[in-house]
Amino acid sequence: MKSKSENFPVITIDGPAGSGKGTITERIASNLGWEILDSGALYRLVGLAAIREGVDFNDEIRLARIAETLDVSFVPNGDGVDVFLKGDNVSDLIRNEECGSCASKVAAINGVRNALLARQRKFSGPDGLVADGRDMGTVIFPEAKVKVYLTASAKIRAERRLNQLKNQGVNANLASLIEDIEERDKRDTTRKVAPLIPAADAIIIDTGKSSIDEVVSQIMKLVEKVYKY
Numbered sequence: 001m002k003s004k005s006e007n008f009p010v011i012t013i014d015g016p017a018g019s020g021k022g023t024i025t026e027r028i029a030s031n032l033g034w035e036i037l038d039s040g041a042l043y044r045l046v047g048l049a050a051i052r053e054g055v056d057f058n059d060e061i062r063l064a065r066i067a068e069t070l071d072v073s074f075v076p077n078g079d080g081v082d083v084f085l086k087g088d089n090v091s092d093l094i095r096n097e098e099c100g101s102c103a104s105k106v107a108a109i110n111g112v113r114n115a116l117l118a119r120q121r122k123f124s125g126p127d128g129l130v131a132d133g134r135d136m137g138t139v140i141f142p143e144a145k146v147k148v149y150l151t152a153s154a155k156i157r158a159e160r161r162l163n164q165l166k167n168q169g170v171n172a173n174l175a176s177l178i179e180d181i182e183e184r185d186k187r188d189t190t191r192k193v194a195p196l197i198p199a200a201d202a203i204i205i206d207t208g209k210s211s212i213d214e215v216v217s218q219i220m221k222l223v224e225k226v227y228k229y
């Protein structure tokens with residue numbers, strides 16, 4: 001199946017957890033007035049649905065079935081997007097560590113990835129799409145004209161997560177966050193299907209070495225050049 005990016009502007013932003021994809025994606029999409037695809041949310045939703053339905057994380061057939069029949073909606077709320085699973089607002093719930101870790105497990109299953117592929121390619125906006133994930137530039141939108149791969153050390157990414165959790169009033173420990181991040185990176189980069197790697201034509205940006213504003217401006221310059229904005 002062809003992806004819609006052949007005739008529709010798509011910017012792909014891939015990278016590991018905590019590399020700043022979410023923030024940078026929001027800034028770029030808001031600058032351009034384009035829609036966002038938060039592909040990680042789909043994997044988190046499959047993980048959450050599996051927990052709720054009591055499905056074993058080794059049962060690949062049932063997990064793929066959950067992904068195929070996922071009853072999900074993304075509803076703009078003026079300030080962002082609310083995520084609903086079977087009509088239940090799970091926007092905050094899917095962000096917790098447990099859903100993140102379950103997401104990473106279900107994301108290694110071929111049947112789950114295949115089931116989510118068409119769903120992701122259907123995302124669009126009136127003008128363009130900024131797609132945030134792990135395989136946006138390699139698998140989902142290989143024809144995208146602007147591909148970005150964000151990276152940063154595990155320690156920097158864990159420190160960002162620690163601050164996020166502190167702001168939510170949640171206690172966490174840096175060493176265990178670094179361990180979680182490294183474990184998740186290992187699973188995401190070594191899985192057989194759609195492993196986390198930069199697309200050959202992606203620009204790689206270390207977000208530990210530049211400010212958010214600098215990264216956004218670097219990407220916007222590229223977008224202006226490619227799309228003549």
Ligand code: DC
Nearest residue numbers: 039040041043103104107133134135
């Ligand atoms: O971006 P995130 O932390 O919300 O993603 C959660 C998990 O989902 C992550 O560990 C890997 C997986 N994922 C993926 O395999 N492919 C994507 N395009 C997005 C996320």
